[in-house]
Amino acid sequence: MKICISSTGPNISDQVDPRFGRCQYFLIFDTETKKTEAISNQGVRQGSGAGVSAGQLVADKNVEAIITGNIGPNAFTVLGQVKVKIYAGVFDLSCEEALKKFQANDLTETSGATGPGQHEHEPE
Amino acid sequence: MKKIAITGGKGGTGKSTFAVLFANKLIKKDKKIFLVDCDIECPNLHLLIGKRIGKAQKKVYTQKPVIDKNKCQKCGLCVKNCRNNAIFMPSGKYPIILEHLCSSCGACWLTCPHEAIKTKKEEIGKIHLNKISPKLTLITGVAKPALEDTSAVVKQLKDFTLDLARKNKIDYIIYDTAAGTHCPVVVALLDNDLTYVVTEPTPLGAHDLDLILQLIKKIKIKSKIVLNQADLGKTDSTLKILKKHKIAKIDIKIPYSKKIVKHYSTGSMLNCSI
Numbered sequence: 126m127k128i129c130i131s132s133t134g135p136n137i138s139d140q141v142d143p144r145f146g147r148c149q150y151f152l153i154f155d156t157e158t159k160k161t162e163a164i165s166n167q168g169v170r171q172g173s174g175a176g177v178s179a180g181q182l183v184a185d186k187n188v189e190a191i192i193t194g195n196i197g198p199n200a201f202t203v204l205g206q207v208k209v210k211i212y213a214g215v216f217d218l219s220c221e222e223a224l225k226k227f228q229a230n231d232l233t234e235t236s237g238a239t240g241p242g243q244h245e246h247e248p249e
Numbered sequence: 250m251k252k253i254a255i256t257g258g259k260g261g262t263g264k265s266t267f268a269v270l271f272a273n274k275l276i277k278k279d280k281k282i283f284l285v286d287c288d289i290e291c292p293n294l295h296l297l298i299g300k301r302i303g304k305a306q307k308k309v310y311t312q313k314p315v316i317d318k319n320k321c322q323k324c325g326l327c328v329k330n331c332r333n334n335a336i337f338m339p340s341g342k343y344p345i346i347l348e349h350l351c352s353s354c355g356a357c358w359l360t361c362p363h364e365a366i367k368t369k370k371e372e373i374g375k376i377h378l379n380k381i382s383p384k385l386t387l388i389t390g391v392a393k394p395a396l397e398d399t400s401a402v403v404k405q406l407k408d409f410t411l412d413l414a415r416k417n418k419i420d421y422i423i424y425d426t427a428a429g430t431h432c433p434v435v436v437a438l439l440d441n442d443l444t445y446v447v448t449e450p451t452p453l454g455a456h457d458l459d460l461i462l463q464l465i466k467k468i469k470i471k472s473k474i475v476l477n478q479a480d481l482g483k484t485d486s487t488l489k490i491l492k493k494h495k496i497a498k499i500d501i502k503i504p505y506s507k508k509i510v511k512h513y514s515t516g517s518m519l520n521c522s523i
Contacts, residue, residue, distance in 0.1 A: 157289025173397065174350045181328060184340050199347065203337040206345060 128226055128227065130220045131193040137165035137221045143194025143214075146176035152220050153186055156228075157232045176200030183209055191234065194221050195240035211235045250414060252422045254438050255483030257447035260428035265294050265446045266509065268425040269348035269518040271445070276384045277522070285410050287392040287437040288427040289374060289402045299516030302389040309390075309405045311353040314346050320365035327357040328368060333397075344446030374402035376409050381519070388413075400432035403434035407437070412469035417438040427458075438465070444472040445501075448487060450479065455486035462494045470504045473500040482506045 133140045142148030144222035146168050153162045164182065168175030176199035181205065183191060190210045204211060213235040215223050226232050255268045265288075272282050286294040286302075295302045314327075314336075321343055328336045328344060335350035336357060338481065348371075358366035374392040392399040395453035407424070414422050426437040431500055438444055444465065448458040465472050474491065476484070479502035491499070503509075512521035 160457070166336075172332075174331075174347070177334040177347060177350065178338050180339055181334075184338070187340065195357075199334075199350070202347070206337065206339040206342070216302060 126188045127186060127188045127192065128192060128224065129186070129188040130154065132189075133245060135165070137161050137224070138219055139238065140165070140240050141192065141194060141215050141218050141220055143216055145191070145196045146179045146195040146200050147179050148179075148193070151179070151182060153188060154224060172201055180204050180207070183207065190227065192194065192220075192227055196238055197240060198238040201238040209221045213239045224232050250419055250422065251443070252411075252441040254424045254426060254441045254444040255447060255478055256426040256434060256438060256444055256461060258428065258430060258459075258461030259448070259454055262428075262447050262449045262454055263475075263503070264428070265297055265505070266293065266513060266518065267423050267445060267447050267475055268423050270407065270503075270509075270521065270523060271425055273519060273522055275421050276382075279386070280430075281418065282385050283384060283410055283414050283419050283422045284387050285406065285407060285424045286387070286389040287403050287424050287433065289392040289399050290427060291408065292389045292391055293331075294377070294425055295387060295389060296516055297317060297513060297516060297518040298381070298387070299519075300379055300381060300387060302377040303387065304377065305375040305523065307376040307405075307409055308372050309374040309376060309399050309402050310370050311373045312355070312358075313348055313351055313353060314399050315367045316344055316346065316358050317365045317367050318343055322363050322365070324362065325386050327361055330356045330360050332356065349395070349397055349447050349498045353401060373406075374399070376406055378451055385519075392428070398454075400436045403433045403436040407440075430460050435464065435468065438468060438470055441470065444470050445475050446472050447475045447477055447503070449477050450482035450484045450487050452486045454482075455490045458487060459490045459493070460492065462496075467492070474498070475501040475503065477503045478505040 131142040131145050132150040132152045132153045133142045151164045168178045176197045180203035184207045192212045196213045212232040255264050257264045286292040328338050333350045335347045338344040377389040379387045392402040426434050448454045476499045512518045
């Protein structure tokens with residue numbers, strides 16, 4: 126089974142990114158091979174629909190579970206079209222810690238969008 | 250016929266005020282004017298002159314994509330080509346259009362190798378017209394609320410205005426743009442003879458002046474600077490931005506005036522001259 130974690134960096138020791146569509150990296154962990162694939166998120170700089178583009182990645186990679194902080198309305202809508210379980214509300218943990226919690230059945234499945242969409246605001 | 254745009258980046262710097270003052274001046278010179286409110290998300294030029302927006306003359310439509318499941322091969326090219334991420338394709342299923350994200354650019358239906366994307370008509374706004382006097386007509390664009398990209402309303406508002414202006418032998422079209430530097434502003438600024446950039450002597454005014462001047466440089470249009478409430482605040486930050494953009498002078502200075510404020514707040518800007 127493949128699990129997608131929104132991450133602030135490319136390593137499993139990096140913090141979980143609280144944003145799903147606009148996270149820095151997607152870490153895709155395969156429970157069978159125990160390997161992690163890090164994908165830099167192009168959605169960070171996109172004008173609109175970052176959640177849709179993230180959802181497309183999840184669909185294309187046949188991910189079965191998502192671990193993140195907040196999930197926006199666009200992502201939640203499209204993910205409803207694919208068989209994926211969403212575990213939102215994960216904050217202040219490393220991806221590794223979050224993964225352990227998931228495997229210990231310690232995370233709760235989310236039933237709706239947990240926050241508004243997050244449009245890009247470029248820093249000065 | 251001259252086409253003039255009034256813009257400024259920041260909201261509340263006096264774009265609409267200047268647009269009416271400028272129209273008043275031209276009317277005195279016996280010119281025929283179309284005053285066009287391009288702030289289609291919240292048009293309010295009519296309030297400044299104490300008039301209604303008038304009757305809707307035209308509905309504005311756009312095209313939205315529809316997947317033809319008989320032809321679609323689920324190749325996913327439409328998903329890749331959509332810059333707005335408005336198309337989602339669950340693995341092995343047909344693509345889904347997220348209409349609220351779609352800007353009707355046409356990339357999906359133009360590039361579909363199987364001609365599997367049809368289009369449907371959707372109303373996105375209206376164009377209103379109010380003939381104020383023999384010399385002045387107010388034309389107002391109104392976008393449907395919650396529309397993601399309103400630039401198509403501005404484009405069609407301008408096409409409608411230009412067509413009517415030619416038929417009526419209008420001397421000047423004045424396009425009053427929205428605040429900001431986003432698509433509806435860009436569309437309002439294109440293909441004009443001159444743009445007046447209205448700013449104010451405040452740090453925030455200077456900040457947004459910088460943004461609009463960057464846009465003007467990018468789209469290569471001719472512009473002049475208008476400093477509103479010129480005798481209030483500090484011009485240091487404004488002058489710094491002008492220097493950065495190699496602009497030597499402020500073309501028009503409007504001093505703070507109680508008379509303007511009074512006309513503004515009572516919807517009688519048409520009677521205001523400075």
